[in-house]
Amino acid sequence: MPAADLDRAWNAIVEDARQRIGDQAWDTWLSVLRPVAADHHELRVRAPEHARSWIADRLLPMLSASATRVMERPLEVVLADAPAPAAGAAGQRGRPGARRDEPAPPPPADRPLTPRYRFEEFVLGPANRFAHAAALTVAENPGIAYNPLFLCGPPGVGKTHLLHAVGHYARRHHPGMRVRYCTAETFTNEFTDALRKHGIDGFKQRYRSIDLLLVDDVQFLMAKKATEEEFFHTFNALHEAGAQLVLTADRIPHDLDRMEQRLRDRFAAGLVAEVAPPDLATRLMVLRKRVTGQAVELAEPAALEEIARHVNSSVRAVEAALVRVVAFASLTDRPLTRGLAQEVLDSLYPGRDRSPGQRRADQPATTVEVLRATALTFEVSEEDLLSRRSDKRLTWARKLAMYVAREETGDSYPNLGRAFGGRNHTTVMNAVRGVSAQIERDPSAQVDLARVRARLAAVHETPSATTTEPIRAQDDRRD
Template structure:
């Protein structure tokens, strides 16, 4: 069962619409968001609902990694025809983690033609990724264009009310009673994703079921010490990023928002935008606004530029790792 909140209600509604539709709509449906937010859960629910509504429907679900590995194996064995029949005759194709197509040129070519054939047949395509299509690196523009031609929905980390609803539902399912102070502490301090939240609940519920010691807020904090430390690392804001980047590159804070474009300023500013996208929950628009009112396209360009340089310039990757470590220590 899926707990719906502001963070996922649009994505949830889109998935229901796709699952209940008589023919392909929002094609493709592209779901993106961080790890542990429910992308795979939603995708699989679409497939299950369709099989329930339409007995005999051909639903194909797999990870992008499996698609790539199968394709490589098929090419080696010379059995491409069977591979193509399997994926190009699906009524609904569900592919998880399409960002892994990045850098796989032959797999991209195969997937591009598979995608087009399924669209021509009016088969439904649902894709998930850990980032927006425009931020996937080393992938052909024509594939990005295909990914963006349907409906794109984003899953955000759950808000406090949704986190509390998830916790209470789990406690009911497991028939575990914990003091409300403990539940509130968990909901307030574990914000990044549902998977980590549920992992914390399993740990506390298991300890409570042993009955050897009363669970207090202090005991819960001790039991969750490693998780809470990881959560603490997530709490980085744009101001802190700008300050840390300017200190590292020996610039002024004003350079982060100025219109000046010499390379010694422009690239550090792009680094700060990249880190803002990776380490905060701010939208592209919010990030652009914090960097002198730039538009979201500028932020997307900055993110891709930094990713590309990190892949081919070890010193850039090392610099960003050092800045990230500094931010997490603050």
């Protein structure tokens, strides 16, 4: 086939494949494969040396299907013969774009376990007792009791805490055990990177030569076909070798609806333990524990009750409310009383204590309302918030809006990404985590948050109230 025809055919095949597989990992490879020749039955492509076997197993069958569709005849896509290694390069990995004398990068460092996330720090209650018992049993008898253990529930109820606790316990009580903690997002990024840069073998070695694998937020694997498939093989290899897997997700395996059935089945085959939002007594216990740990001066112990009653969605929300109340007391130099807690929380969560009907159904706000409230607070337009403009003040306003939208709507990161101008879910997730950390340590961030919330209350109660005076936000903006 002449070169021009070959290129045209190849572009059409790649386009067909891209539309069907739509996955970052495969997309990476589609862009580095090069067609070299074709006859009536075969189209030969050149692939980077270090990933030939992976491509042959995973990608070529799909490309052959696309080729057959596009060319309207059976056409198999195969690998062209590998070029002979250049003199002096024997044994080196052929990373695309890498200089020959450049050493392969070191494998990514393990994600550390958070020191505080231990069983001893975990407050028990009816909503988490079962999950806690299951996690402890697995930590005591890894690979024997329940495998995998699948912890699931809404945000902020302690799934990550329990996951890390299993890791801490295993490191302390089973010396020599190889433990690895990662998020599903890290797994995805490392996998994509391994494919693109330094070879899949090192990646497999890192994830398969361990005894305990702890993976957070596996819902992020959904709809990423190549990564899902790699995770499936990792899962099987570890399981067959008797290694323990502990996974967390924001829903039960059955509801991971955009994930392959075989992976959902694997997840559900061990023990599924749900964690629910904490009851009042647990919330109060968490607050007491945090206050003791931080030597906070309480003028009235009932202040904690006020916080526990006011905030009931998750332990994370309870902890954040405590931080805000303590910060307010110290900034205004006032004693930490029940009245002060009520005052602060009323401004942060306005309307929560009113009777239904007084406020517009007392329902959570929508993302559109959050955008409007943030735009008014920061005196920018909603288009600016959705745009790619990245000056410091606007970026902070955008991140804050993402954080409030996540808190208010509980919507998924991908959905929020779409609502915020078609951004990637990772951008939203990083923004939410960044803002969450920022408001823990920075009083002016708390003030900004309170102002957006106050504006949101007005926007929410009076949907047309978009022309009210903007509330000025703090001037020292964060990144």
